[in-house]
Amino acid sequence: MSDVTGGVEVDLATAVIEHRMGSGEADVRSASQVSDTVLLEAVPWRTFRFYQGQRHYSGKYWAATERDHVIYESRLELSSLLLADFDPAVTRVVAQPFRLSAVVNGRLRRHIPDFLWGSGVGLTVVDVVRAQRLAENPKIQMLCEWTREVLEALGWEYRVLSEQPPILLGNVRFLAGYRREQYVDQRSLDRIRCAMDGLGGLRLDDNRQENERSRAGNALMHLLWKQEIVVDLATPLRPSSVLEVRR
Template sequence: MRLKDFDESGPWRRVRSVHGMAHYSGDYASATTGGQVVYESRLELARLLLADFDPSVCGIYAQPLHMVARIGERVRSHVPDFLLVMRSGTVRVVNVKPASRVQDPKVAQALAWPGQMVERHGWEYEIWSGAAPTLLENIRFLAAYRHPGVVPADEVERAWQEVVDGDELALAERRLAGDRKREEARPALMALLWDGRLTTDLEARPLSGECVLRRRG
């Protein structure tokens, strides 16, 4: 199993949304991949948003492979939810499960053996059950600005040149807006936050004018 084998691969299962389904599935337009990535639940979508926002992630594959192994006297199979490729060269296989289900011994066992196989292969393994609600809400908001061109590039670059390290968001907006309404300058700053050139504490509170901006790079 080599990373390059995934270059032209598609999801192992076909994801379909049917009226009355208990799960929430769909396609997410990823800024990282430049294409659609499938998900099968809101929790999977949350993990996908975090991966797309993470500057250390350069590749995302959904349902990347079908694993089969003999465990004891049984042949077991498993399709992980995501495979993430890091800029460092590290590969991480991710399974997404609600915390309540991970506590079930049968579910825990079903998730354990794939992890053992992945780690023997030299890759990382993650069982993900959620993140801080404030962090997720902030990233969902910033995701509206994730694609190049949503905010004109010249406006984003002007904001980058004018924002001062340590500015509160409201102050940066007022300086950038000039004679315009403050809110008109906000999209460029949001695009910089999504891009990671600006950072702020996204876990402590919802995004507001009091958030302190830090320049990166």
Template sequence: MRVRYRAGDGAIVDTTLDRLTADEVVGGLPVRDFRWRKGQRHYSGWYWSSTVERLVAYESRLELARIMLADFDREVIAIAAQPFQLIGADGARIRRHVPDLLLVGADGGVTVVDVKASDRREDPGVQALFAWTRETVATRGWGFEAWYGGDARLLANVRFLAGYRDRRLVDSALVPAVREAAGTGSRIVDLERALAAPMLLVRPVVLHLLWRGELTADLTGGVLDGMTMVRLAAGAEAA
């Protein structure tokens, strides 16, 4: 199985899947060039990932949503967009396919992700392509995920928290006090009242710690606001 990827210096590298490493892909650039034009159907752009601390490209809002979920997931330690092009036989035809994402887990596992709108789930062409991709990357010991969207409330709350993902934008001196005040459970407004610091400084720290997973909350039950219950995550005491 042939693979093409773009190294960090922009050079295109041709190799085989059995020789490809996730580190090479994560350290490189998107294999596909991005073009923006008036009237294009998809919304493309760049997302700053707190996981890899650099920009990650996306070609649609749905793809952006999956990248944000990966960035929010503490079990994901690396993200690469349009990571490589697979070139190989599928029966009598030769396929050339660029998956949307490659995710590296804290356990060393690698997952290749393809993103499609939910109305394409039953498309025979999409199913055939995804089946081929799944079987192909499995020969490398990698997993495959076909993602058609997620829980709307979770996505909305994660999108909101993403605005507080950069640790440089919060008052780090307040972090220990917020962790201690959260304890086994507190509404965000009560936590703010318990601290001798302006709410405008405290709430960004709360939201940043939720993003980092040091505080936890139910992000699927409703809108994240001052009445949301938060608590210290297991193991956060040592963070």
């Protein structure tokens, strides 16, 4: 069966997904036969090496979602990874989860997406591309088109992400410093959670007072990271930021 959208013809019957298991061995099967569970346990299809003069800043980010490191190949990928880790709807994050291949316009094409997110509503496959490059490069546009065709036919969501809003990204990057719950005082967390109903409408500095450099202050910032307490992150995070409690 073929599907045609915007001049891109995809033979869906030829779609194949290859993923690597923990042992490093590759598993190859028809895209329609791959289970969500298997892909969420995949290891990165490829890894990277550090070398002098490399154009991209690759690295590893310790994701609270995974309680483990997740690789990224550029600062742009890191920004999307950071926002995914902050999103409470995202329950799993896998980097370079598989290699997808399909016959597109009569030619076999392959692509390794940047990330796979798991959530309560299914899988989301993510590619990260600079907005200008996406707008100006027909080859990338075509790649995204045929990838979307295949993945949406499987019932998955496909997103192409570009630069994140600078203020939001800066705020989340700051809060990420408090993401590791193992370093937060549990008694302070419990005390703040017990007093949660009274926090709504207060300023951030109303609740930090003597706690500015204390365990309780760290606990409050951790709850902001977990979004049990929220503030407007579209504006710079300040001591005057007003707290809101999620119901």
